[in-house]
Amino acid sequence: MSHQILIVEDDLAMAQLLVEGLTRRGYQPRAANGGEAALALMQQHDFQAVVTDVNMKGLDGLTLCERIVAGHPGVPVLVITAFGSMDTAIKAIRAGAYDFLTKPFELETLTLALARAVQHKQLREEVKRLRDEAGVRKGTNTLLGESSAIRELVSLVNRVADSESAVLITGEHGAGKDLVARAVHEASRRRAGPFVTINCSAVPEALLAAELFGVAKGKPGVFVRAQGGTVFLDELGELSADLQQKVLRAIQERKVVPVGGEQEVAFDARLVTATHLDLETAVEEKRFREDLYFRINVINLHVPPLRMRGNDVLVLAQHFVRTFAEKGRKEVTGIAASAAEKLLAYAWPGNVRELQNVIERAVALTRYAQLTTEDLPEKVLHPSASQRADDADEAVMRPMDDIERQHILRVLRAVGGHRTQAAKILGLDRKTLYRKLESYGPEEVDAALRNAPPRQIGGTD
Numbered sequence: 120m121s122h123q124i125l126i127v128e129d130d131l132a133m134a135q136l137l138v139e140g141l142t143r144r145g146y147q148p149r150a151a152n153g154g155e156a157a158l159a160l161m162q163q164h165d166f167q168a169v170v171t172d173v174n175m176k177g178l179d180g181l182t183l184c185e186r187i188v189a190g191h192p193g194v195p196v197l198v199i200t201a202f203g204s205m206d207t208a209i210k211a212i213r214a215g216a217y218d219f220l221t222k223p224f225e226l227e228t229l230t231l232a233l234a235r236a237v238q239h240k241q242l243r244e245e246v247k248r249l250r251d252e253a254g255v256r257k258g259t260n261t262l263l264g265e266s267s268a269i270r271e272l273v274s275l276v277n278r279v280a281d282s283e284s285a286v287l288i289t290g291e292h293g294a295g296k297d298l299v300a301r302a303v304h305e306a307s308r309r310r311a312g313p314f315v316t317i318n319c320s321a322v323p324e325a326l327l328a329a330e331l332f333g334v335a336k337g338k339p340g341v342f343v344r345a346q347g348g349t350v351f352l353d354e355l356g357e358l359s360a361d362l363q364q365k366v367l368r369a370i371q372e373r374k375v376v377p378v379g380g381e382q383e384v385a386f387d388a389r390l391v392t393a394t395h396l397d398l399e400t401a402v403e404e405k406r407f408r409e410d411l412y413f414r415i416n417v418i419n420l421h422v423p424p425l426r427m428r429g430n431d432v433l434v435l436a437q438h439f440v441r442t443f444a445e446k447g448r449k450e451v452t453g454i455a456a457s458a459a460e461k462l463l464a465y466a467w468p469g470n471v472r473e474l475q476n477v478i479e480r481a482v483a484l485t486r487y488a489q490l491t492t493e494d495l496p497e498k499v500l501h502p503s504a505s506q507r508a509d510d511a512d513e514a515v516m517r518p519m520d521d522i523e524r525q526h527i528l529r530v531l532r533a534v535g536g537h538r539t540q541a542a543k544i545l546g547l548d549r550k551t552l553y554r555k556l557e558s559y560g561p562e563e564v565d566a567a568l569r570n571a572p573p574r575q576i577g578g579t580d
Contacts, residue, residue: 122237123164124148127157127171127183137170140226146233154178154186161191168217168236169196170229173207181207181214188215193243195236197229262295262302263438264431268423272299279418280306285370287415288393290422291535293472296393297353299422304349309389312348315341320354327362328378332369335380342375345388355415356396356407367411390415397539399549421543425467425474426533432462435471439478440490451482455489465499466533527555528567536568 124146128134134150141148149164151157155178157171169187173180184196195217200207204221211219217236220229262273279286280303288296297316304314322330331352333340341350358366369375370390374383392415401407425432436454444451454462458481467473481494492500527545534540542552556564 121145121147122167122233124233125157125160125164125166125169126150127154127169127175127180129153129175130172133172137226137229141230141233144226144230154180154183157183158186158190161187161194166194167240168233169194170199170233171196172199173201173211181210184211184214184216193240195240197232197236199224262298264428264434266423266428266431268428269431272420272422273302275420276302276306279303279420281308282418283389284417285390285392285415286418286420287398288391288420288422289398290393290395291424291470292395293470294422294424295471296395296422297351299420300349300351300353300391300393303391303420304351304389307349307389309348312388313345314349314351315345315388316351316353317341318353320357324359324362327358328365331362331366332375333377333384335377335382337377339384340375340377342369342386342388343384346386348388349391350388352390352392354394355392356394356398356401360408363408363411367408367414370411370414397537399539424534425470430463432467432474433459435474436462436478439475440482443479443482447482449482449485450488451485451490453489455487455491457492458490458495461492461495461499465502468535524555524559527552528559528564531556531564532567 124141126134126137126141126148128137128150129152131152134152138148138150149160149166151160153175154171157169158178160166161169171180171183175183178186180198184198187194187196196215198208198211198214198216198219200211200219200221208219208221217239218232220232262269262276264270276299286300286303288299290296300316301314304310317330319327329338329340331340331342333343341352344350352366355366369386372383373387374385376383396407398407398412398416402409402412425435433454436459440451440454443449462474462477469476477496477499478490480496481490485491485494527541530544531538531541534544538552538556539549542549545552547555
C-alpha cells in the first residue's frame with residue numbers, strides 16, 4: 120500500500136513538481152497551499168509524513184512544524200530551507216522536524232529522506248503496539264482463572280480498555296469488581312495517569328460530597344485528583360438522590376464545583392463505576408436516576424460469582440497460598456487433594472474475598488507443607504445444603520414443569536434472589552421470569568430463598 124504524503128508549498132509550480140515526482144515513485148502525495156490548509160487536511164487524512172517549505176504567506180513552515188508535532192506527534196515533518204541557512208535548519212530541528220533539506224535539492228534526495236521518515240514512523244507505531252500489548256497483559260494478569268466466564272471477562276476488558284466510554288462493573292460483594300476496575304485502567308492508554316478510587320458506601324453522607332468534588336481552597340476531590348487517569352466510584356448505587364444529581368452533572372459537563380465554592384473546576388478522567396445492586400430494578404423503583412444509569416452503563420462488565428467459575432477456585436486458592444506463604448515466610452507450597460475437594464464443594468457466598476480470607480487463615484494455622492482439611496474452617500468442611508456447590512436434584516422422574524420450577528428457584532436462590540442476574544443465567548427476559556415467579560406464588564418463592572446465601576446485591580426486586 121502506498122504512503123500518503125502531505126506537501127505544503129504556496130508556490131504552485133513547485134508543489135506540482137513535487138506531487139508529480141513523488142507519484143511516479145509510488146507515493147500518494149497531496150498538496151496544501153499554505154499552513155492553515157495543511158492543518159485542515161491533517162484533520163481529515165492519515166498522512167505518513169509532511170514536507171513543508173519554510174517561507175510561506177500566513178502560517179510559516181516552522182510554526183506549522185510545531186503545530187503538527189504538538190497535534191500529531193507520530194507524523195514526521197521534513198522542512199525545506201534556503202541554501203546555506205544553517206540557522207533556519209537549527210530552528211527547524213528545535214521545532215521538532217524529523218529532517219531538513221536545503222534548496223536546491225534532487226528529487227531522489229527527498230525520496231530517500233521520506234523513506235527514512237516513513238520507516239521511522241512505522242517503527243514508532245510498532246513499539247507503541249508492543250508497549251500497549253504489554254500494558255494489556257499487565258492490566259489483566261491479575262484476573263486469574265481458566266474458566267470460560269473469566270476468559271470472556273478478560274477478553275472484554277482488553278477490548279474496551281482503550282475506549283473513553285464509561286464502564287459499569289456489576290457483581291456480588293467480594294467477586295473482584297475492584298480488580299476488574301484496576302485492570303481496565305492498567306490496560307488503557309491512561310495507565311500512566313493516576314487510578315483514584317472511592318467506596319461510596321464507606322464514607323459518611325456528610326463527608327462524601329467533599330471527597331467526590333473537593334473543598335474550595337482545600338483538598339481536591341477524586342474527579343480532579345484522577346486528572347489524566349481513571350476515577351473509580353465503587354458502590355455508586357449507594358449514593359443519595361442529591362449526590363446522584365451532582366455526579367450526573369459532573370459527568371455531563373466534565374466539571375465539578377467544590378464544596379463551599381462557586382468556581383467550576385474541569386477534569387479529564389475516564390469514569391469506571393461498580394455496584395452490587397440491581398440498578399435496573401432500582402431505576403424501576405425510582406431509587407436510582409435513569410439518566411445517571413444510562414450515563415454510567417455505556418459498557419457493562421459483569422464479574423461472575425466464584426461458585427460459577429468451576430476450577431478457578433483452586434487456581435485462586437493456589438495463588439493465595441503462594442502470596443501468604445511468602446508474606447508469612449512459611450514453607451507452604453500447595454493444597455492436599457482432600458482439602459481441594461472441600462474447597463471445590465463449597466459455594467463461596469462471599470466469593471473471592473471469602474476464599475482469600477480462608478486461605479490466609481489456613482496458611483497461618485497449618486503445620487505442614489500443604490494445606491489439609493485440618494486447616495479449613497467448619498463451614499467449608501461441612502457446608503449446609505445452600506452452601507454446597509453441587510446440590511443435586513432430589514428426584515429424577517418428575518414432570519417437566521416441576522423440573523423447570525425447581526431449576527428456576529434453585530438459580531434464584533444461588534444468586535441470592537437477584538432476579539435480573541437469574542434471568543440472564545436462565546436465558547429468560549425479566550418479564551418472563553417475573554411472570555413465572557408470580558405463578559409459583561410468594562410463599563414458594565420465599566421458601567426457596569429462606570435458605571439462600573446472604574443476599575449480596577442489596578434491595579429487593
